Amino acid sequence: xxxxxxxxxxxxxxxDVFMKEKRKPVLERTGLHGYVRHPxxxxxxxxxxxxxxxxxxxxxxxxxxIISLYTWxxxxxxxxxxxxxxxxxYKRYADSIPMLIxxxxxxxxx
Numbered sequence: 001x002x003x004x005x006x007x008x009x010x011x012x013x014x015x016d017v018f019m020k021e022k023r024k025p026v027l028e029r030t031g032l033h034g035y036v037r038h039p040x041x042x043x044x045x046x047x048x049x050x051x052x053x054x055x056x057x058x059x060x061x062x063x064x065x066i067i068s069l070y071t072w073x074x075x076x077x078x079x080x081x082x083x084x085x086x087x088x089x090y091k092r093y094a095d096s097i098p099m100l101i102x103x104x105x106x107x108x109x110x
Contacts, residue, residue: 037094
């Protein structure tokens with residue numbers, strides 16, 4: 001998570017609006033993005049469920065379920081946005097890289 005936050009701080013924080021030069025969006029495929037399409041979401045889910053495993057309380061379970069659903073909805077919305085922004089290039093990337101769990105590839109449809 002720290003790696004993603006460091007890499008995307010300007011975009012995530014909104015500080016980039018104060019910069020004179022705007023960068024054109026680029027489809028990331030290197031680093032953590034070579035293993036999963038949404039490394040920050042994957043780290044968030046791993047973190048919250050690890051807390052639940054350390055402290056298996058009912059209120060932690062409820063929080064994990066709600067955060068997981070919220071994250072899943074965010075992922076679906078972001079997938080649509082990225083598909084509109086990058087088109088066929090993103091579709092090929094999405095077909096080859098798993099969404100959240102590294103090395104979990106889709107089976108080829110026949």
